[in-house]
Amino acid sequence: MLDTPVSAASQSIGRVIAVNGSQSTVDLSARAGIGETPTVGRFMGLTTAKSIIIGLITDVSEQPSPAAGAGQTFRKVAHLDLIGELLSRLSGIPRFQRGVTEYPNIGDSAAMLGERELRMVYGGADADHAHIGDLQQNTNIGVHIDIDNLVSRHFAILGATGVGKSSGVAIILQKILDTRPNLRVFLVDPHNEYGRCFGDKANVLNPRNLRLPFWLFNFEETIDAFFGGRPGVEEEVEILSEVIPLAKGAYLQYRNGANGANGLLTKKREPKDAGFTADTPVPYRIEDLINLLDERMGKLENRSRAALYHKLIGRIQTFRNHPRYAFMFENANIGGDTMAEILSALFRLPPDGKPMTIMQLAGFPAEVVDSVVSVLCRMAFDFGLWSDGVAPLLFVCEEAHRYAPADKKVGFGPTKRALSRIAKEGRKYGVFLGLVT
Ligand SMILES: Nc1ncnc2c1ncn2[C@@H]1O[C@H](COP(=O)(O)OP(=O)(O)OP(=O)(O)O)[C@@H](O)[C@H]1O
Ligand SMILES: [Mg+2]
Missing domain, CATH: 3.40.50.300 (P-loop containing nucleotide triphosphate hydrolases)
Structure with missing residues (x-):
């Protein structure tokens, strides 16, 4: 409910001649040449029946005037971005809100926004509002954010x-x-x-x-890391997608005590498929991953296939041992x-x-x-x-x-x-x- 409309902003210097979405054009011909100059970056207030709409000047120009009569005349116009409005409230103290609930009308009066209105826009310091600086256009005015x-x-x-x-x-x-x-x-x-x-x-x-x-990295992130930010070699990526879930399964097995006191994966026996995917956020050991690859490589008869495994193992070992990546491996598998x-x-x-x-x-x-x-x-x-x-x-x-x-x-x-x-x-x-x- 509105009681009295918000009082008009300072002295009128123009009127609205066009409204287009969140923008508005103001004819500045009424400006007397005194007071603040309407330039880019300044604020104007458009007085409507219910509110003062706040606009930020984004461009000013001179346009041929359609006025009748001899000779061509020009008029000065300003384009505004409509950023919000000052609405009356029952308490009598207007409140600023972002966005526009009702657009201005052709002919609405336009004025430069005075200090009083700018203070309403940029708020005051209280428990919810923090002072973060002063307004560039008018350093008397503190800017507060909720x-x-x-x-x-x-x-x-x-x-x-x-x-x-x-x-x-x-x-x-x-x-x-x-x-x-x-x-x-x-x-x-x-x-x-x-x-x-x-x-x-x-x-x-x-x-x-x-x-x-490193085990926090999901599959895509792991590949990105292992392959230095480049898309991985397709065959190697495929091998990893099979073996990483097995390494995760192995970790779970010896966390449950199935692989003896030292906890290391026993050689020559691949762990059972525990139903993990390469993305399951379960820890694994890089040593297990390498051992699993090594065993698979040992069983291969096809030489070029074995070479592929060899290359992949080398890649992982280089990555694992490089001091630059220590943050991913140091204490990565400490118990608990x-x-x-x-x-x-x-x-x-x-x-x-x-x-x-x-x-x-x-x-x-x-x-x-x-x-x-x-x-x-x-x-x-x-x-x-x-x-x-x-x-x-x-x-x-x-x-x-x-x-x-x-x-x-x-x-x-x-x-x-x-x-x-x-x-x-x-x-x-x-x-x-x-x-x-
Ligand atoms: N309100 C301010 N008044 C005057 N100078 C400022 C203000 N804020 C920042 N500066 C100065 O402007 C310069 C750039 O600031 P800043 O690094 O914060 O900009 P940025 O937008 O983050 O830049 P980048 O795009 O390079 O990240 C700095 O030298 C800073 O001291
Ligand atoms: Mg910056």
Whole structure:
């Protein structure tokens, strides 16, 4: 219910001459030349019967006037993006809301938006609203964001390169940490630029202290890692798809004590098919995988087939022994190392005073970055499922275009799928997405 309409914004300087979707054109001929100049980036208010519609000027130009009479005359027009409206309320204090419920009409009066209205748009500081800076167009006006609103749905921070996205993200995340101590924050930091931004509230992960066991990688991610970010050799991929499930089965067997005290897979006997696929999130040992391949190779009569196995074994051994990939293999199979423990460590449950994780990617081998990010995105969703939404998590992906480019032909498919799964279903499990691009 509306009582009195919102009072008109400052002095009228023009009128609406066209409305087109979320845009509007204003004829500025009425402008007297005093007061604020209507230029690109400034705000105007269009006064309608029920509200003041807020528009951001995106372009100003001169157009031939259709006015009758001798000689051609010109008029100055401004194009506006309609961003929201100030609505009257019973309390008498108008409230700003994004989006437009009712469009302006031809002839509606237009004025530059005054400080009073801008303050309504950008809010005031209170328990729910955090001050994140001052308005570029008018530094007297503080800009406030509704933290609850921001973190209870997904959000994106968009802008051309160098406009200050990362600086903005640092400020916004600091405010989130201050006001929502129960929210976990996971930040993917491709350029290692956030390490010092959050003081002792953040646990900083890098290739030296991250533990991301190779068995957490699903099949596509494993192939991407083993083959250095290139599509795998078809025959080798096929062999792996048969043998990885067997290695998983073997692990389960000796976890249940079937293979003797040392727990190593006994030679010459392939483990029974435990019904796993290469994607089942069950640990296995890389040594078992190599042994299984080795045994199969020993039984082969076909030389070229054996050479294929030989090459694959060599590939896995090189990968396994390279110090660059130590984060995937060190302590990967320590007893009791379960998925739950890894999720707890990655996503700070319990937070132990550090509710945030900064995942610094710059030191990782370039060829495994895609699969590492993919695993982390998947894990974030699984964390929500596993904790059943009781430990809300904000997953912030900087430089999101690198991991989920709009172009279907580029980018790593599994990461895109994992991010879109969070976007589509994450909310139900308390997993929220923040994309910066
Ligand atoms: N509000 C601001 N006022 C003035 N300078 C700023 C502001 N925000 C950021 N800067 C400066 O602008 C530069 C770029 O900032 P930043 O790295 O945050 O941009 P970005 O949008 O993340 O860039 P990139 O696309 O390279 O990631 C930095 O030098 C930063 O100090
Ligand atoms: Mg940046």
